[in-house]
Structures are given as structure tokens and as C-alpha cells.
Amino acid sequence: PSRLHKPALDVDLSTLLPVVIQELLFGKGRGKQFVNDQIHKVRRAKSEDAAKAIIRSVLRENFFPDCQWEDADGTLSPTSPRSGSPRHKHLCKVVEWFYAMLLKKDPWAGWTNDIYDAMRCIDHLPIH
Numbered sequence: 095p096s097r098l099h100k101p102a103l104d105v106d107l108s109t110l111l112p113v114v115i116q117e118l119l120f121g122k123g124r125g126k127q128f129v130n131d132q133i134h135k136v137r138r139a140k141s142e143d144a145a146k147a148i149i150r151s152v153l154r155e156n157f158f159p160d161c162q163w164e165d166a167d168g169t170l171s172p173t174s175p176r177s178g179s180p181r182h183k184h185l186c187k188v189v190e191w192f193y194a195m196l197l198k199k200d201p202w203a204g205w206t207n208d209i210y211d212a213m214r215c216i217d218h219l220p221i222h
């Protein structure tokens with residue numbers, strides 16, 4: 095198969111973009127070491143649910159500090175009256191997406207390639 099030409103960038107998006115997203119979602123003023131520690135915990139978690147609980151906890155602390163959606167053991171209570179709220183649904187969707195992106199699960203295994211494909215298309219657009 096022919097090797098696709100990457101757009102003229104001095105960065106490798108498959109390396110840079112996941113790190114930027116990790117810093118934005120997990121960092122929030124806590125520093126790179128905190129982000130690295132949390133990513134390590136997620137990747138080493140005993141189960142998918144445990145990994146998502148770590149992600150959910152950090153995201154809740156960073157972006158929803160006034161909300162308490164977790165039980166004492168860190169699991170999300172499905173019977174909580176807030177479990178159907180728009181904020182709760184949004185958090186759950188972000189947790190699912192971030193987990194899949196972080197562990198390169200479908201459909202997020204090659205998402206940076208999609209960006210390169212879009213950039214190639216833009217490279218070929220006529221400029222007026």
C-alpha cells in the first residue's frame with residue numbers, strides 16, 4: 095500500500111493531540127505529574143468500570159465540584175435523583191468518550207488519521 099503524505103506540519107498529531115486532551119481534561123491547574131499519575135491509574139485499573147470511575151471522579155472534581163454523584167465507594171449511583179440530569183448525562187458521555195480515546199478503542203483508535211485526511215482535503219481546495 096502507498097504511504098499517505100502527511101500535511102506540512104512539524105508535529106505528530108497522533109502523539110500531540112491525545113496529550114493536549116489529557117492535559118485539558120485531567121490537568122486543570124494540577125500539573126503534569128498529576129495527569130500522568132491519573133492516566134497511569136486508568137490504564138492499570140483492574141476493570142473497565144474501575145478505570146471509568148477514576149476518570150469520572152477527576153472530571154467531576156475538575157468541572158462539576160458542586161455535584162456529588164458518586165457513592166462512598168466511587169461508583170455512580172443509578173438510583174440517584176440526579177442520575178437523569180443533563181449534567182449527569184453529559185459527564186457520563188465524556189467519561190465514555192475519554193476512556194475510549196485514551197485506550198484507543200474503536201472508533202477512536204485512529205482519530206488523528208481522520209484529522210490528517212481532513213487536512214489533505216483542505217490542502218487540495220482551490221484558494222480564491
